[in-house]
Amino acid sequence: MDKQALVTVRGLVKHFPLPGGWLSGKRRIVQALDNINLDIVQGEVLGLVGESGCGKTTLGRCILQLIRPTEGSVQFDGDELTQLRGDTLRRKRAHMQIVFQNPLVSLSPRRTIQQSLTEPLSTHHMPREEWMPRIDALMQRVGLGIQHLDRYPHELSGGQLQRVSIARALLLEPKLLVLDEPTSALDVSVQAQIINLLDELRREIGLTYLFISHDLSVVEHLSDRIGVMYLGKLVEIGNTEQIMKQPSHPYTKALLQSVPRVGSRRMHEAPLLEGNVPSPINPPSGCRFHTRCPIAEAICQQSEPILEATGAAQWAACHLTIKETL
Amino acid sequence: MSLSRLFLGKRGEEPPDNDFDPSLVQRSGWAHTLYVIRRDVLAMFSVLWIAAMLISAIAAPLLAPYPEQGAGRNNVDDRLLPPSTQYLLGTDELGRDVLSRLIYGARPAMSSSLVVVAVAVLIGTPLGAIAGYFGGWVDEIIMRFTDLFLAFPSLLLAMAIVALLGPSLMNAVIALVASWWPWYTRLVRSTTRSLREQYFVEAARSIGVSDAMIIWRHILPNTITPILVQSTIDIGTVILATTSLAFIGLGTQAPNADWGLMIEGARQFLRQAWWYSIFPGAAIFLTVLAFNLLGDTLRDIFDPRQYR
Structure with a gap:
């Protein structure tokens, strides 16, 4: 910066x-x-x-x-x-x-x-x-x-x-x-x-x-910039234009899909998100988004992704997008 | 343009009032209260009766037909006379005019109950606000201390204290304050706890207002309504308590006039002189009832959602 x-x-x-919970010890x-x-x-x-x-x-x-x-x-x-x-x-x-x-x-x-x-x-x-x-x-x-x-x-x-x-x-x-x-x-x-x-x-x-x-x-x-949060995590952050035009994280993509736009062709590119947000009391292992992610793989359940650069001024926390760009 | 679907106002334009909800506009507080009371027969009776009792207490020497007897002078020639044109409500065993005694008896009843409730509010409110606002160990200490007082029945505790200090109206007032303030601490604490979570309190914190000023400016003004309702009802209850203490000899002392003391004196003459016990009993009953009804009406006015 x-x-x-x-x-x-x-x-x-x-x-x-x-x-509560002190009786059960947990x-x-x-x-x-x-x-x-x-x-x-x-x-x-x-x-x-x-x-x-x-x-x-x-x-x-x-x-x-x-x-x-x-x-x-x-x-x-x-x-x-x-x-x-x-x-x-x-x-x-x-x-x-x-x-x-x-x-x-x-x-x-x-x-x-x-x-x-x-x-x-x-x-x-x-x-x-x-x-x-x-x-x-x-x-x-x-x-x-x-x-x-x-x-x-x-x-x-x-x-x-x-x-x-x-x-x-x-x-x-x-x-x-x-x-x-x-x-x-x-x-x-x-x-x-x-x-x-x-x-x-x-x-x-x-x-x-x-x-x-x-x-x-x-x-x-x-x-000027947008940060996208999911279940207590910052999953993507970057310049507004880049986030809106080239989102890296599958959650950001799904979020953009959900915004209705007149004359948009992107409407049917990816399926909308299904299911509810998991509870933040017991968040999913690995990537917190893997339970609802349309492109999730085995690695997403095991290790947690960290924010990494996916563009000039754009960072995303996803195993798969990073693979894509590298 | 994703915002093109929205109306884009220009600078300096008066914003249209299209999200204005007229039902949120309230009639100004006191005007509305008076309006409701005037429509409600029972509330109107309560206000008039309470006003009459207050006037009796203040202007007893002017209103009583026999002021000296009201103050306690004997008139043994006219013992236990039934109601007549001379003595409208009859006389007691010392020949004193019952009406005059009743009017003088309004003095300890009204003054002691007002003082007890006022002092209880003054002690209980700040403690409750502090306990509720800060929570944690401050709350724990204050509330355990009030629990100590609440563990005993109010009247029993008051009797014990009067027995310790010696029987007199003053000591009865002290004893009743001691057993009444914890109720206000509880009331204000629970109100404060819900107010503390309100956004306007968080807004005040975000501005940097100190805790003391937040309690003073934003919490206390919003506890006045429940305190007003509760204290109105409590005045009636305290009248019952002071007259009870007088009845068992732990409150007002003879020859001063007191409704409880009159009933105690009338006990031996229940068969011969019904007027001697009935009228002070009715005075206590009506006054306590009036304060209760007025309290209920105030509650309905201030919080119509909860009680209708």
Whole structure:
């Protein structure tokens, strides 16, 4: 990479212990994330896709230390976040913000929009005379007016609330913005507006996004690079164009097949995925995808593939694609 | 263009409100509460009765026909007279006007129950919020401590404490606070535990808000509703407890007026003077009932899904 990485994730593991099990002696564990390595480059939009339950949301939370990772390191802007505690971590949060999926539940129900928007500013000790100018400017920029400031969350529409959430996240001028399915809870027409707003904002301010979504078409529109996750693993990562045109990993191929496109000829090239995602409590041996993979061979059940280059700026974790290209 | 199927809005345009759900708009809190209470006959009775009791307690010397007797002065010439125009609800064994005694008896009933519940809420709420928010060993310590108090029946514990401190209304209040606060700790803890998982709490954490401020700004305001419902019902229960303590001689002391004390005095004259026991009994019954009904109505208003 010629540009500097803003976030460096190395060997990130997150296990969630399941309740119960101590009587039988076996403590069951959900392997939500398993050995994730990735960089988020300054100024880029990294899209993260995968089926629900694949760990993409957990990865976003672990990067921000909203959930503490079990193992591994997360470096942000030169700091090792996993080592930070208490006040130091809280001060760091001004530089990394998150927008949640459902804006109605991510704003305090008993606080007005203005109270919700002043909170980041007062928390990080901004001079009081700067509060209102900043809030006014951002409200206008996200397409809302001062008449919305004294409303309560239940008095605004989903699209308006998501604009408020974005404004709240941007008030402290963060370097990194994690967008956790920011459009999934919205109507289709409103989705497009929010996507366009996010696109404009990052061009204007030079933000770095980690864009988490299960909707490939939305991710494609916004992202410079795309990471594909399956059952807690990063199975492929690369430039958006390459991933979309020449996917290496069979899972990525299947995922692309599932996106309906007008006038596409690729529709019948490969069969769609069958069956359900296996449980992350007992993930399959070897390659986690082998149970549903259309081209799986014996080796896939035995050894776990690692991310290897399959193109100029493309990496995939699959035994068979690597054989193909070499 | 994969997004061509979507409507692409231009910058600065007012977003259309097509995902707006009008059913989410609530009537403003207090206006709605008053509206429901006015339509509900039982709730209306409760509010009026409670208001009457509060006014009696505050303005007892002005309302009582015989204020000195209400305060305790004997009038032995008129012992155990039945209800008449002179004594509307009759007289007791010391010739005191029962109505005046009842009006003065509203004072310990209302004041002690309000104080007990208020102090119990003030002690129980912060402990419950801390236990519920932090979890782990903090939760473990606080909750085991409350279990210690909850292991004994409230009234029994209160009796033991009063017996230790000596019988008086003040000590009865202290004893009842000691046995009532753990209930609020439990209530607030369970509410906090579910609030802690809400996205707006995570959003506050992601902004960098400290734990103390999260509890103060985002948790406590959302525990007020269940506390309000529970404390309304509890005021009735505490009135029952204070009058019970007075009945067995561990609360208000004669010659001060107290509904429980009146019933205790009336016990020997059940056959001769029905009015002496019936009226204080009815006062306790109606007041406890009123607080219970009002609590139920408030619960219905604030949480219509669960109880209808």
